[in-house]
Amino acid sequence: MNPFVIALSALLLVGSSCSKKSGDSSEDLFQQSPASKVPDQLATGTWFSGTLSAISYFDRDGHRLGNEYEAGREYTFSNVNGKGRIKFWQYLGVRTASTCVTEHYTYKEGTVVFEGDKFTIYPVKGNFKTIKDKCSSGNGTTKRDAAGDDLKPDVYRWEIKTIDGKTYFYTYLDTDVDHEDPVFVYSWVQ
Secondary structure (H helix, E strand, O other), X not given: OOHHHHHHHHHHHHXXXXXXXXXXXXXXXXXXXXXXXXXXXXXXXXXXXXXXXXXXXXXXXXXXXXXXXXXXXXXXXEEEOOEEEEEEEEEEEEEEOOOEEEEEEXXXXXXXXEEOOEEEXXXXXXXXXXXXXXXXXXXXXEXXXXXXXXXXOEEEEXXXXXXXXXXXXXEEEOOOOOOOOOOEEEEEOO
C-alpha cells in the first residue's frame, strides 16, 4: 500500500471519531437512507486522489522541501446486506506566510445509490476538524459534527478507466453527461 495513503488514512481516522448521542442508533441512520448495490469494480478497496508532501517551502540551506499546500481525498465503498455504503475522507493543508499552517479534515459516512453512470452520496454522519498553528490569530483545534447542509446528498457521474495497467476512478459533475472534464481522478489503492 502507498505510504502516503497509509499516513493520510491514519491522520484522518484520528480526526474522524464521531460521538453517538444517547438513543441514536447509527445503524438506523443507514437503514433509513437510500442505497443500492455498489458496482463490483468500485467495492474492491480504497480510492485515493491527492498530493501529499511536506508543507514547507525551504530548508535552512534554501533548498525547496515541498509545496505550500497538500491535499488528499479518499473514498471507500462497500456493500452491507446488498446496500451501498461509503466513507469519505478529505485533508487539506495550507501554509501561508511560510509559518502559518492550517489543516482541514473532513469525514463523512453514509449510503450511496448508483444509477448507470451517476451516483448519489447520502451522508448520514460526519465531522470536521480544523487545526491552525503559528498563525497570527485563531491558533488551536476546532471540531464540529456534520449537520444540516453538511448532510445534503451529493451527485456525481463516474467511470472506471484502465491506463497502462492501472485502474482509475474518474468523477465528474452531474451536469457533465459526456464525461469531458473530470473533477477528481482516484487511484485504486487496495
